[in-house]
Amino acid sequence: MLMNHPVFYSFRRCPYAIRARLALRASAVQVVLREVVLADKPEVLRQLSASATVPVLVVAENHVIDESLEIMLWALQQSDPAGWLARDDERVAESERLITANDIEFKPCLDRYKYSDRFPEQSMECYRAQAEVFLTVLEAKLQSSRYLLSERPMLADMAIFPFIRQFAKVDQAWFEESPYPSLRAWLTGLLALPLFTGVMDKYVQWQPDDPVVIF
Numbered sequence: 001m002l003m004n005h006p007v008f009y010s011f012r013r014c015p016y017a018i019r020a021r022l023a024l025r026a027s028a029v030q031v032v033l034r035e036v037v038l039a040d041k042p043e044v045l046r047q048l049s050a051s052a053t054v055p056v057l058v059v060a061e062n063h064v065i066d067e068s069l070e071i072m073l074w075a076l077q078q079s080d081p082a083g084w085l086a087r088d089d090e091r092v093a094e095s096e097r098l099i100t101a102n103d104i105e106f107k108p109c110l111d112r113y114k115y116s117d118r119f120p121e122q123s124m125e126c127y128r129a130q131a132e133v134f135l136t137v138l139e140a141k142l143q144s145s146r147y148l149l150s151e152r153p154m155l156a157d158m159a160i161f162p163f164i165r166q167f168a169k170v171d172q173a174w175f176e177e178s179p180y181p182s183l184r185a186w187l188t189g190l191l192a193l194p195l196f197t198g199v200m201d202k203y204v205q206w207q208p209d210d211p212v213v214i215f
Contacts, residue, residue, distance in 0.1 A: 007032045007058040008215060009045050012202060014038075015162035016068035020055040021199040022158050023072035024215065027079040031057070033215035034206035042206065069099060069159060076155070084155045091149050095156040098141075098148060102160045106134035110163060114170050128174075131167060135180050138164070142182035146189075153190065161190045 008024065008031035010017040024031055036045060036054050046052045049066040057065045057074070065071050076085050086092045109131035116124035138160075141148050148156045164187050168175040176184070190196060203213060 005030050005032045005214065006060075007034060009034045009036050009048075009054050009056040009058075009206075010215075011036050011038055011054045012200065014054055015166050016053075017055040018162040018199065019159050020057070020068045020071040020075075021215070022162075022195060023075040023084070025195060025199050026082055026084065026158075027075040028081070029075050029078050031215050033203060033213045035203040035213075037205045040205070042208070044208075069103070072155065072159060082153070084153070084158060086149065086154060091154075094149060095154065098137075098156045099159045101134055101137065102163055106131060107163060109134070110167050114166065128171075135164075135167075135178075135183060138186075139180045139183045142186055147186065153193075157186075157190065161187060165191065 006029070008020075010021060010033060012018075012035065034042075036042065038054070041052055045054075045056060048058060048064050049056050051066065053066070055066075055068050055071055057071045059065060059074070065074055073085075086095055109127060112119045112122075113124060113127040113131050116122075116127055119127065138148065145151055147153050148160070164183065168184075168187060178184075204210075206213075
């Protein structure tokens with residue numbers, strides 16, 4: 001820790017880092033922010049995490065969290081004023097199911113869709129169709145409530161929407177005409193939240209001798 005605050009390594013555009021920042025801001029847990037450039041990772045980050053990816057949260061000298069969902073849960077366990085964490089077993093299980101599907105099944109499809117030139121085995125449209133399997137699941141969930149599990153945002157919404165945001169930006173025109181109107185409305189509403197816009201401020205690349213930045 002530094003100045004009694006955890007140290008948080010982030011990269012502005014990374015959806016994993018975005019969702020971690022959302023939970024930190026929602027919980028009002030203050031951290032020392034260190035903005036990382038992925039092409040020029042600081043040595044200290046490599047020492048802290050075997051994968052050397054963001055986000056990484058140094059809670060204490062012997063307590064390092066290098067998984068974004070675990071950072072979200074840690075922050076919300078400190079304070080959850082908006083009630084993101086489900087309290088009933090059914091919603092907890094459904095939240096876990098949706099987030100796992102996002103992270104394990106959808107994210108690889110998203111990567112191939114976004115960087116289709118790196119995966120010439122299939123077309124961009126084919127990779128998009130694979131990703132649409134998850135979009136269809138979300139669209140169906142949003143028929144019965146404004147958000148995925150409730151009439152207000154919860155952990156599943158905040159853990160998943162940064163990845164849907166990334167998907168939508170690959171081909172914005174296609175997404176706007178796609179057969180997912182409820183998903184579009186859901187995404188638009190979440191992107192307009194002051195919470196989201198507030199965690200997307202730009203910061204310069206962190207250097208060891210820089211002044212402390214509190215997030």
